Amino acid sequence: MEATAFAHPNIALVKYWGKRDTDLNLPVAGSLSLTLGGLSTTTRVRYRDDISRDIVILDGKELRQGSRAYQRVVEFVQLVRNESNHDYFAEVETANDFPTAAGLASSASGFAALALAATSAAGLHLLDEQLSALARRGSGSAARSIYGGFAEMRRGSRKDGHDAFAVPIAGPEHWDLRCVVAVTTQGEKDISSTEGMLRTQESSPLFTPWADTVAGDIVEATDAIKARDFQALGRVAERSCLGMHASAMAADPGVIYWNPTTLELIHRVRRARRDGLQVFFTIDAGPHVKVFCPARELSAVRSVLGQIGGVSDLIVARPGEGAALVAAD
Numbered sequence: 001m002e003a004t005a006f007a008h009p010n011i012a013l014v015k016y017w018g019k020r021d022t023d024l025n026l027p028v029a030g031s032l033s034l035t036l037g038g039l040s041t042t043t044r045v046r047y048r049d050d051i052s053r054d055i056v057i058l059d060g061k062e063l064r065q066g067s068r069a070y071q072r073v074v075e076f077v078q079l080v081r082n083e084s085n086h087d088y089f090a091e092v093e094t095a096n097d098f099p100t101a102a103g104l105a106s107s108a109s110g111f112a113a114l115a116l117a118a119t120s121a122a123g124l125h126l127l128d129e130q131l132s133a134l135a136r137r138g139s140g141s142a143a144r145s146i147y148g149g150f151a152e153m154r155r156g157s158r159k160d161g162h163d164a165f166a167v168p169i170a171g172p173e174h175w176d177l178r179c180v181v182a183v184t185t186q187g188e189k190d191i192s193s194t195e196g197m198l199r200t201q202e203s204s205p206l207f208t209p210w211a212d213t214v215a216g217d218i219v220e221a222t223d224a225i226k227a228r229d230f231q232a233l234g235r236v237a238e239r240s241c242l243g244m245h246a247s248a249m250a251a252d253p254g255v256i257y258w259n260p261t262t263l264e265l266i267h268r269v270r271r272a273r274r275d276g277l278q279v280f281f282t283i284d285a286g287p288h289v290k291v292f293c294p295a296r297e298l299s300a301v302r303s304v305l306g307q308i309g310g311v312s313d314l315i316v317a318r319p320g321e322g323a324a325l326v327a328a329d
């Protein structure tokens, strides 16, 4: 009745933004990502017959019963309990080995690790696609962290969401890329990705036109990955990112995740590319910039990004493995 699993965060190269069903957490469109190694969430789930409610411990601190984070975990554990033949409460202990301030989606690695640990501890053995669909219920991006390397999240068309899961495209060994996360000084309080995407799809005239481009972008990005065509992948990734942010900015009121350093980084990356460096950027629901390059360009990219005043940290990651069990009994 106990299992420990770990999972890595992932960065979308074709973005997920918008839901077609909020209860089942079904996306409006698909997405495509790279799972990052070197950063991970480890989660232990223990079903206990001596506790009268679920307990959640995040980075050594017990979460308050009424908090949003506690509620999110408990709702997810309940989904797993519904599928299993026991009704014990769970003690969930989870820890990230990367700073949450890095703006790396800890909900992606978090719900991927929780899906695997909670089902294994309950004696459920799911196929990867079922595990991915389950992880999606916790957070859309978590569906992709079940796999290592490059993964495609499928939009699916069923109302019950059973065909809305991620599938692998190429393993982490396929392409020796690096992702440098340029952490920029935090601005105002962030709008969560869930809140940002809902406001965008409800009020932005640019949302549907952008969402209509996603399927084509996934085909183009998949071809670029298979051919290891860095320039082609960078083109589609920047286009997807800027289109997503443009649609968010056109919401009412506008959802703006960038700060001045974010914009400075965008221009710096483009200038470095004009100067011959192989490099592209992507940005999620926050002000930090994720810069991709082939492994051999890493030191040049680091020195370019390190010169920017508003950058407080550079975190380097490489393609990583999928979610895995550490221990179970």
Ligand code: DP6
Residues within 6 Å of the ligand: 011, 012, 014, 015, 016, 017, 025, 031, 105, 107, 138, 139, 140, 141, 142, 193, 194, 283, 284, 285
């Ligand atoms: C901008 O997966 O955090 O990072 O499903 O509401 O939990 P929920 O959203 P989440 O959204 C991620 C948005 C993004 C793009 C991406 O990762 O594809």
